[in-house]
Each structure stands twice: as structure tokens, then as C-alpha cells.
Amino acid sequence: MRIREHKGTTKDGSRILIRSLTEQDAEAVLEHLRQSFLETEYLSKYEDEMDMTQESERKFLKILEEGEMTLMLGAFESGELAATVSLIPISALSKMKHRGGLGISVKKRFWGRGIGNLLLQVILAEAKWAGYEQVELEVVSENERAVRLYEKSGFAAYGRRPCAVKLRDGRYMDEILMYVQLHR
Numbered sequence: 074m075r076i077r078e079h080k081g082t083t084k085d086g087s088r089i090l091i092r093s094l095t096e097q098d099a100e101a102v103l104e105h106l107r108q109s110f111l112e113t114e115y116l117s118k119y120e121d122e123m124d125m126t127q128e129s130e131r132k133f134l135k136i137l138e139e140g141e142m143t144l145m146l147g148a149f150e151s152g153e154l155a156a157t158v159s160l161i162p163i164s165a166l167s168k169m170k171h172r173g174g175l176g177i178s179v180k181k182r183f184w185g186r187g188i189g190n191l192l193l194q195v196i197l198a199e200a201k202w203a204g205y206e207q208v209e210l211e212v213v214s215e216n217e218r219a220v221r222l223y224e225k226s227g228f229a230a231y232g233r234r235p236c237a238v239k240l241r242d243g244r245y246m247d248e249i250l251m252y253v254q255l256h257r
């Protein structure tokens with residue numbers, strides 16, 4: 074689904090535009106993801122595991138835009154895509170579609186300026202209108218920046234998945250399971 078545009082300001086006063094991503098953004102989204110997978114080990118993939126083409130990404134963004142509850146937003150600074158966030162029902166089954174799964178990534182050079190926080194505030198507000206009652210996510214336990222961001226927005230931990238991630242160097246990382254309930 075498409076949301077109306079939002080404007081925000083970073084901690085250092087730069088202007089940020091937050092809007093729905095559409096099929097026209099496919100190239101920028103792919104580039105953003107490629108860079109994000111290279112910059113952090115806290116996302117689910119290695120960069121060389123990316124299997125999306127521009128065409129498949131374009132189709133995927135179109136499906137999200139046309140979906141009743143599927144949200145994919147971008148935060149832009151001076152026209153550059155700095156961050157993305159998605160919210161998708163954890164299941165299409167009617168008993169579970171009140172629960173959304175959230176994923177967020179900010180390019181490293183934009184970290185620590187409040188963009189993650191802005192994007193999260195916008196998507197949580199829009200989530201209520203989209204019909205979600207609960208938003209859920211998994212975060213690597215060592216990802217203190219992300220855990221802090223989610224806690225600030227009211228997310229609480231409800232469990233821990235041991236050794237959820239195994240890195241190529243053999244290290245394991247646990248995941249913390251978090252959720253927030255949205256109140257109308």
C-alpha cells in the first residue's frame with residue numbers, strides 16, 4: 074500500500090523525506106540492500122547471496138505497493154535513499170494477519186543521526202491504519218544500536234533464539250525476539 078509522504082529532520086538538522094517505495098525505485102533499493110549487506114553482519118544475508126534482479130525487485134515492489142497491508146518505505150536525504158523499512162503480515166491466514174514482521178536498514182554513513190528512529194515512528198503510525206495490531210521482529214543480540222532503537226519505540230523482548238545465526242568465520246549469534254502492540 075502507498076502512504077502519504079512524511080517529512081522529518083535528523084538530529085543535525087538535515088531534512089528527510091519518507092515515502093512509499095515504488096517499482097521506479099527498484100535500482101536504488103537493490104543498491105541500498107547490496108551496500109547494507111556489505112556493511113553489517115546483523116542482516117540476514119551476505120551480499121553474494123543476493124538473488125534479486127532489477128526486474129524481480131521491480132515486480133516485488135509493485136506487489137507490495139498493491140497489497141492491502143504491505144508497506145515498504147524509504148527515507149531520502151537530498152534525493153539519496155538512506156534507509157528502508159518494510160512491514161509485511163507474518164502470514165496471509167486471517168487468524169494471523171494482524172501481526173506484521175518488520176525489517177529496517179540504514180546505510181552506515183547515515184547511522185546515529187535519528188533516521189532509523191524517524192522511519193520507525195512513521196511505519197508504526199501507518200501500521201495502525203493498515204490494520205496491524207502487533208509488530209514483531211528478530212534482532213541479533215549484539216546489535217545494541219538496533220535493540221536500543223526498538224526499546225525506545227516500545228518494543229519488548231519475549232524470547233531468545235540461541236545460535237540463530239552462524240557466520241562464515243564460525244561465530245554464532247543469538248537473536249532476541251521482540252514485539253510491540255499497537256493501540257488505537
Ligand SMILES: CC(C)(COP(=O)(O)OP(=O)(O)OC[C@H]1O[C@@H](n2cnc3c(N)ncnc32)[C@H](O)[C@@H]1OP(=O)(O)O)[C@@H](O)C(=O)NCCC(=O)NCCS
Pocket residue numbers: 113115116177178179180183184185186187188189190191210211212213216217218219221222225
Ligand atoms: C539499527 C539501525 C536501523 C539504527 O538506525 P540509526 O539511524 O543509526 O538509528 P538512530 O540514529 O535513530 O538511533 C537509534 C538509537 O540507537 C542508539 N545508539 C546509537 N549508537 C549506539 C551505539 N553505538 N550503541 C548502542 N546504542 C546506540 C541510541 O540510543 C539512539 O537513540 P537516541 O536517539 O536516544 O540516542 C541502523 O544502525 C542499521 O541499519 N544497522 C544495520 C542493519 C540493522 O542492524 N538492521 C536491524 C536489523 S534487526
